[in-house]
Amino acid sequence: MDSKFVPYLTELAEKYSVAHGLAVELEAGAVKITCSKGAFRFFYDFAKTFPQDGYRNVPLYHWQLKRRYVELRNILDNGMVVHPLAMRIHHIVPRDIFTRSLKDIIVFESNLAEFITRQKIGKAFSSFSGEVYTNCILSTDGNVKISMELGFSPDGSEPVLLHEIIGKNGLACDVTVDTQTQQYPIYVFKGKETQKYTDIDAELYDMENTQVDAIRFILWALTDTSRMDELCENYAHMEKVYEAVLASDRSVRYTNVEG
């Protein structure tokens, strides 16, 4: 994590009176918080089993606080695009601290699809290439069909990310028409190397975007601790989705998500 992660998180928790006496400890794959509201381990390594040691283990769904995904959901919520029918997801990225295993990507995108559509995944078909790549077709309880292309690319590669929702009256997408790659707010062209800057949060200036989202997510969860119950309940469901995805690959069958 960035050296500013802990000071920024503490500062904003204080500023917005989210919790008092916030103490933050970073561990591999998780952020441990002790504060007036309790002790929590916000974990983002979804392939790792964390101890039951007095900290409540809560999934860190940082994507739920990413503005672009929040706005995709808002487009549906506000009826700009109505009646979602299908969703296309591409997520092929180099490994980083938030993306260590295929399970991390599967949980990320399955949860995000549910978050945006406000529906639950009920069925999965998948086809894996080892531990590095999988294609999936998922179906929700509202019959939204979701195609997913998920995997890893070599270190230093540009991320391939796309989320497109097809609705009855149009579509919403986080990649603009006629482009194939991510766009950035700032480019610096200096010979062979092109520098890109991604500053989008004035309060958390000069931080990598996913870490910004992680701070925002922890603050959001701490604001109302009943949200922890929903998050834990959802993670149990995500585990079932993941199991169905794995089972489908083994059986080559369209597999129901248990529960």
Added chain:
Amino acid sequence: MMRQVNMAISSLTHAHVRKYYATLNDNAKLNWVAVSCANEAVAEDFKLYGYDIPIYMSTEQMLKEHPEIDGVVIASENHQHFADMELCAKYGKHMLSMKIPTFDLEEYDRMIRLVEEKDLICQVELEMHYNPSCRRAIELARSGAIGDIVSFNATNITLSPVWAFPWQGVPERSYGKRVPLREGDSRFRGGALSDHPHIFDMLRWCTGSDFDYVFADVADNIRDIEEEDVLYVTGQMKNGCKFLLDPSWSRLEEKIKRPGPGWEVLPKRMEVNFSIVGTEGVIQADCFGPNVYFNGGPNNRYTVQYTYFDEWIGMMDEFHSCILNHTQPKINLQWHRKTIEAMVRCYDSIASGEPVYIK
């Protein structure tokens, strides 16, 4: 000077037929002899283009009147293709088939026999082979630029042609017969999947392999039509390569009767994109981009104005060469059969809810 090949177009009802008008008119290797029209409305529409080409209301009449015709572009509705091929074979004419010769695999085999027995050339219109971005992406992948290919993912997503070309919205005329998508579903085969064979074909070229199994699922419809308009396909090739294809009509359109400016609602009316994942990297390719953009007439919408190189030029050059040299084209009926069979099996998968293996 190279000998011209004498060409005719039949029916003029296929959505791609407009592309042939320009190519046959402009390419000096081709001598555009005549057209036959499926009906009076089609004939009247053709006259509006202003080409000085004889019009016949019967394909057979056209072939009788013009024995000099070497080849015929069979630009008819899917269900009409076999009858048109029989006619061409009867008169010994080489054929350029539309992208779906037929979905009836027995009929398809009869087409193959017709062509073989009469020793005719039959090229299938899969124009993406003559798209330079497509060609480069496939060449890169096949040359090992990204290591071994792990997955070939592609979109062929467009607006729906059913308002401008109503036959594509009629199951019997598009798929060849009325087959329910699945039990309890009010829709029938013949929609978006039937319109988009290109990415199935490119998958075979890119991986150098054939289909092991396909799995497909269909979404609820965007449009109030009898056929599917949004679906996804995944599966595996016999060499283990994975794939995920989107052949949907997921871009909205105005319900206009003649394709032209303002047809699209989304700025880009048609996309063919590849995402080829290898053990050492990823190739992203947009076969129809980047472009130029405008807003203004007719609906004041932000719109993509395409700039890609016309694939029909290369395709017709190959047809010309095949006729002169009497060689079978790259995309011939035999080659294309496995692509068509895979598409039929996708429909079978939708019907059963399970993957379908292909022998």
